Amino acid sequence: MSTLTIPPVIPTAREDAKNLHKAFKGLGCDSGTIINILAHRDSKQVELITQEYDNKYSDVLRKRLSSELHGDFKRAVCLWVREPAARDANVLKRALRATVTDFKAATDVICSRTPAQLRQLKQVYLINCGARLEHDIESATYGDHKKLLLGYVNTTRYEGPEIDKILVEDDAKAINKGRDNSFFIRIFTERSKAHMSALISTYKSMFGKPLEHAIKKETSGNLMYGLLTILRFVENPAIHFAKLLRKAMKGFGTDDSTLIWIIVTRAEVDMRYIKAAYINKYGKTLNEAVHSETSGYYRTFLLALLGPNC
Secondary structure, eight states: OOOOOOOSSOOOHHHHHHHHHHHHSSSSOOHHHHHHHHTTSOHHHHHHHHHHHHHHHTSOHHHHHHHHOOHHHHHHHHHHTSOHHHHHHHHHHHHHHSSSOOHHHHHHHHTTSOHHHHHHHHHHHHHHHSSOHHHHHHHHOOHHHHHHHHHHHHOOOOOSSOOOHHHHHHHHHHHHHOOOHHHHHHHHHHSOHHHHHHHHHHHHHHHSSOHHHHHHHHOOHHHHHHHHHHHHHHHOHHHHHHHHHHHHHSSSSOOHHHHHHHHHHHTTTTHHHHHHHHHHHHSSOHHHHHHHHOOHHHHHHHHHHHOSOO
């Protein structure tokens, strides 16, 4: 569920575009106005504002924001004004084309998306990034981790609720016997979310231990991380993202890249559930954690996306 606070009476896209144009005039820019408008509009409304701005002022809103804003505030806002699939494409481009590949960010985005979302993501990635997503995965990753990511983005998985109980039990028995990496890759890239959910409970009931234990025993490194990401997204996506956010803000320094992409990409999807999971697990609200780890307009923007402190 979305955490956006959208006003009961929404100005037209033309009015919002006009006010954004005013905010850019003069020395510096009115960051408060930018936040008050963009952080309180959903992705469809932001898209209309962007189209109106680009057409009316013969300018590109995203480029103007990039030139007017700075640092993490700029990164967060510029990611937000993209449509959802383009946000994922942007995060993946940064992760896969960095000097040092951000394996975890690439894995977290890819392995937490549905087959339908991945199909759209591949189309947008090709248009926006000038290359096939599979090409960049091939270039940036290696070994079984590469096979997992390529398999996950290319396999057409069933998205309905029906399952084959016999196949679920067969998978559970095979995993318990101990299998090689190729078996795990095939199961985790080919089986539906409903099948995987049934496999988690079936494995636990048959062998008295979580399926996660088998993954940790039989695999390692980036492959293990990818398999666990798929598993945790099936089990409880809110807890999965709450853990990632906690890790991004724990210890010395803050992993702002992770903080930005999770809050921006999940604000309209399931952020209310993530916030609930966060406070239940860590005893403080996500808003409080973000407030303590950020500052300035960057903080204000993220907190606006997160909604009320609860």
